[in-house]
Amino acid sequence: DQQVKQNSPSLSVQEGRISILNCDYTNSMFDYFLWYKKYPAEGPTFLISISSIKDKNEDGRFTVFLNKSAKHLSLHIVPSQPGDSAVYFCAASSRGGGATNKLIFGTGTLLAVQP
Amino acid sequence: GAVVSQHPSRVICKSGTSVKIECRSLDFQATTMFWYRQFPKQSLMLMATSNEGSKATYEQGVEKDKFLINHASLTLSTLTVTSAHPEDSSFYICSARGTSGTETQYFGPGTRLLVL
Numbered sequence: 247d248q249q250v251k252q253n254s255p256s257l258s259v260q261e262g263r264i265s266i267l268n269c270d271y272t273n274s275m276f277d278y279f280l281w282y283k284k285y286p287a288e289g290p291t292f293l294i295s296i297s298s299i300k301d302k303n304e305d306g307r308f309t310v311f312l313n314k315s316a317k318h319l320s321l322h323i324v325p326s327q328p329g330d331s332a333v334y335f336c337a338a339s340s341r342g343g344g345a346t347n348k349l350i351f352g353t354g355t356l357l358a359v360q361p
Numbered sequence: 362g363a364v365v366s367q368h369p370s371r372v373i374c375k376s377g378t379s380v381k382i383e384c385r386s387l388d389f390q391a392t393t394m395f396w397y398r399q400f401p402k403q404s405l406m407l408m409a410t411s412n413e414g415s416k417a418t419y420e421q422g423v424e425k426d427k428f429l430i431n432h433a434s435l436t437l438s439t440l441t442v443t444s445a446h447p448e449d450s451s452f453y454i455c456s457a458r459g460t461s462g463t464e465t466q467y468f469g470p471g472t473r474l475l476v477l
Contacts, residue, residue, distance in 0.1 A: 278464045289365070289454045289468035290405070335404065339464050348395065349466055353404045 252352035269336035276338040367469035384455030390435035391457035
């Protein structure tokens with residue numbers, strides 16, 4: 247049972263345009279969400295996170311939106327740059343699970359930003 | 362800040378040998394460290410969670426006697442793949458979470474294991 251889903255395995259965007267990466271979750275106990283960026287043969291790099299008490303968090307070119315009623319979050323990158331090309335994973339956790347909360351990862355979306 | 366290192370970055374070993382992978386948090390103390398495995402074109406699969414000074418908690422289907430985890434200090438956790446076989450070949454990634462209560466995990470660069 248995939249609790250965190252990224253239904254688009256890939257996305258291609260023109261440089262300078264907006265990239266929108268989507269993520270859906272099924273577990274209503276999730277209350278903290280993160281986005282990671284990953285290059286091949288490297289570990290994921292933390293990008294941005296959001297708590298369930300918020301519906302938006304912004305950090306530079308990256309904005310994460312959370313729609314709790316729809317159990318949906320999205321990552322907006324604007325403007326997109328060729329260096330943003332990577333696999334993006336969303337992840338979710340339930341802080342009510344205690345000190346060793348684990349992250350549940352989606353399957354990732356490969357973003358390709360075309361020059 | 363929040364740098365996590367892994368060593369080695371790549372290892373090739375013969376079937377039947379044991380391999381140790383180190384994960385270090387360089388600029389923060391990590392109460393909890395996590396070990397993941399990633400197969401090609403798949404998501405990260407959590408193998409186990411380790412807390413400093415206590416036994417690791419393994420995910421369902423992960424053999425604790427095969428994947429030995431030690432978290433001896435707040436900056437170091439090790440994963441030992443015992444009696445490695447070709448099917449253990451994979452990309453192993455660790456992550457660490459600080460003591461401040463944040464949920465954010467910071468990942469190491471990963472270790473590519475190839476068992477011949």
